[in-house]
Amino acid sequence: MRRPLAISALALAAMLTALPARAERLIVSVSNHRVTVTPNYSGEELVLFGSVEKDANTPPNRAYDLVITVFGPRADMVTRRKERKFGIWVNTDSRQFLQVPSYLAIFSNRPIDAIASPEVQRRQQLGINNVVLTQRVGTDYADVVPNDPFRSAFVRLRAQHGLYRESSSAVTFLTPTLFRTGIPLPAEVPIGTYTVEIKLFADGQLVTRTDTAFEIVKVGFEQFVATTSRQNGFAYGLATVAMALMTGWMASIVFRKD
Amino acid sequence: MQLFLPIADIPVNVFLILAMGAAVGFVSGMFGIGGGFLMTPLLIFLPIADIPVNVFLILAMGAAVGFVSGMFGIGGGFLMTPLLIFVGISPAVAVASVSSHIAASSMSGAISYWRRRSIDPALAIVLLTGGSIGTALGVFTFTWLRSLGQLDLLIALSYVILLTTVGGLMFWEGLRAMLRARGGKPVPMRRSGSHGWIHGLPMKMRFKRSKIYLSVIPVVVIGLFIGFLGAIMGIGGGFILVPLMIYLLRVPTSTVIGTSMVLTLVTMLFATMLHAMTNHLVDAVLALILMVGGVTGAQFGARAGQKIRGEHLRVLLGLLVLAVGIRFAFELGIRPAELFTIRETGGAT
Numbered sequence: 001m002r003r004p005l006a007i008s009a010l011a012l013a014a015m016l017t018a019l020p021a022r023a024e025r026l027i028v029s030v031s032n033h034r035v036t037v038t039p040n041y042s043g044e045e046l047v048l049f050g051s052v053e054k055d056a057n058t059p060p061n062r063a064y065d066l067v068i069t070v071f072g073p074r075a076d077m078v079t080r081r082k083e084r085k086f087g088i089w090v091n092t093d094s095r096q097f098l099q100v101p102s103y104l105a106i107f108s109n110r111p112i113d114a115i116a117s118p119e120v121q122r123r124q125q126l127g128i129n130n131v132v133l134t135q136r137v138g139t140d141y142a143d144v145v146p147n148d149p150f151r152s153a154f155v156r157l158r159a160q161h162g163l164y165r166e167s168s169s170a171v172t173f174l175t176p177t178l179f180r181t182g183i184p185l186p187a188e189v190p191i192g193t194y195t196v197e198i199k200l201f202a203d204g205q206l207v208t209r210t211d212t213a214f215e216i217v218k219v220g221f222e223q224f225v226a227t228t229s230r231q232n233g234f235a236y237g238l239a240t241v242a243m244a245l246m247t248g249w250m251a252s253i254v255f256r257k258d
Numbered sequence: 259m260q261l262f263l264p265i266a267d268i269p270v271n272v273f274l275i276l277a278m279g280a281a282v283g284f285v286s287g288m289f290g291i292g293g294g295f296l297m298t299p300l301l302i303f304l305p306i307a308d309i310p311v312n313v314f315l316i317l318a319m320g321a322a323v324g325f326v327s328g329m330f331g332i333g334g335g336f337l338m339t340p341l342l343i344f345v346g347i348s349p350a351v352a353v354a355s356v357s358s359h360i361a362a363s364s365m366s367g368a369i370s371y372w373r374r375r376s377i378d379p380a381l382a383i384v385l386l387t388g389g390s391i392g393t394a395l396g397v398f399t400f401t402w403l404r405s406l407g408q409l410d411l412l413i414a415l416s417y418v419i420l421l422t423t424v425g426g427l428m429f430w431e432g433l434r435a436m437l438r439a440r441g442g443k444p445v446p447m448r449r450s451g452s453h454g455w456i457h458g459l460p461m462k463m464r465f466k467r468s469k470i471y472l473s474v475i476p477v478v479v480i481g482l483f484i485g486f487l488g489a490i491m492g493i494g495g496g497f498i499l500v501p502l503m504i505y506l507l508r509v510p511t512s513t514v515i516g517t518s519m520v521l522t523l524v525t526m527l528f529a530t531m532l533h534a535m536t537n538h539l540v541d542a543v544l545a546l547i548l549m550v551g552g553v554t555g556a557q558f559g560a561r562a563g564q565k566i567r568g569e570h571l572r573v574l575l576g577l578l579v580l581a582v583g584i585r586f587a588f589e590l591g592i593r594p595a596e597l598f599t600i601r602e603t604g605g606a607t
Contacts, residue, residue: 082598089591089594090408091410156598223305233535237540241530243358243549247362247546248367248368248369248553251363251366251557
């Protein structure tokens with residue numbers, strides 16, 4: 001009985017703090033809601049535009065901060081660590097990450113530490129260190145401290161492929177209320193639905209937030225092959241086998257000596 | 259083994275650049291061209307391997323391996339799979355895709371041996387019963403180890419053990435034969451009868467075209483062993499099968515290569531099917547490029563092979579096999595640059 005009570009108390013508190021925040025409204029749009037990736041795609045950048053709408057209740061000359069988080073489609077992943085055993089390097093330990101974003105980008109207009117207190121950062125999941133990456137730890141599901149070796153290796157490897165990124169200067173205010181940011185999508189970008197969370201801060205507190213989304217689809221022959229192999233393994237296998245037999249047979253005709 | 263290129267300003271793998279140089283050099287020598295067009299990339303995206311590759315590099319690799327395989331009368335899988343791994347294709351995809359490449363090259367081989375009537379159909383069928391079971395077992399082991407995260411280790415370890423042993427033996431045999439030939443003495447045939455127990459086994463059967471009378475048990479066991487290895491390692495197994503058939507089963511040389519090619523062809527077709535159905539790892543685009551390069555290279559290789567003497571050929575092949583094995587051993591022993599790896603286990607929403 002205590003838990004629902006606590007939650008409703010929290011919700012009430014949130015509503016109370018959110019009430020004055022009605023003063024601002026965020027209006028955003030991405031340059032393209034459906035990105036098609038062709039085989040020779042080598043990465044591109046999506047642009048997110050937005051503005052902070054004020055009304056009569058808004059305190060004048062308020063300085064705003066923005067934190068924009070882009071989540072790619074979620075997937076389960078395993079991180080493995082190699083160790084030296086009997087003189088050779090073997091995969092020993094592993095950790096399972098459950099439903100973590102395959103793409104994660106966090107952009108802000110200035111360092112997140114300057115925008116909000118550590119407590120707010122944790123609660124609002126600001127920055128890669130604060131985004132929850134659920135792991136299976138024994139029978140438990142939890143996120144661990146940011147400097148856990150598996151978590152940091154996971155983030156580092158994703159970052160090497162451009163799939164996890166954090167930039168504290170990517171959001172620019174064109175006017176005090178008009179802002180833009182670029183969302184880089186590297187060549188290896190996973191397909192699926194991406195959600196974008198835009199959070200507006202003033203004086204270290206969350207003022208308002210809004211969400212938007214875009215979709216990445218792959219088109220072309222390569223994607224057709226990849227989809228077929230996954231969904232129709234038998235037909236794909238038969239086609240590959242037929243291709244092998246044909247190539248071999250053709251070669252024996254073309255290069256026939258007698 | 260990383261090396262930092264000072265002007266290009268990137269770290270590269272020395273072996274990869276060496277292999278690329280060798281492959282391009284081979285092709286440029288073959289056609290009498292500079293080969294520069296190979297070095298400037300034409301990238302295509304491999305759908306299953308999920309990386310972009312240079313078409314000409316893969317073609318050249320296929321041709322180079324095809325040349326070697328034509329020269330020695332082997333499938334060449336034991337060279338192709340490592341080369342693909344060295345250019346950055348994951349071992350699992352390399353093994354699965356190479357099986358269809360080997361099927362193509364053994365198909366063209368098997369057709370020409372069939373025309374010369376040097377295939378023993380009865381022997382091939384008995385070998386195949388073992389081979390199919392072995393392949394199925396191999397693919398299931400492959401799937402199981404992949405879920406444990408130990409597949410890459412198993413592939414590397416089996417390469418080290420198999421290649422260093424077989425390569426070392428082959429090299430030693432060839433070297434001894436060479437020295438004996440130089441000494442002027444004739445090379446004795448190894449038909450000592452020391453394997454009499456194999457011929458004492460029950461369930462004997464007459465293989466007409468090979469003119470041998472033999473128990474089916476060792477034949478099925480050998481087929482099973484080769485099928486299993488082939489599915490796990492992405493090799494046809496010809497370089498083990500042929501010596502086994504000659505020395506253990508005493509199959510005459512007139513039918514041994516043709517018959518072993520039939521086994522390779524069918525087990526690799528079967529492996530391709532199973533890999534495509536269970537693991538979804540066969541990259542058809544990669545396989546097609548390899549096949550085209552491979553069957554072309556094999557024709558030139560076969561011609562070159564006829565000009566080299568048998569024992570020289572064995573020494574060369576032994577050295578080659580040994581080198582690949584040592585390369586894998588080296589890789590296992592040094593500390594990897596990156597200790598962590600990530601793999602998606604599905605559940606994408």
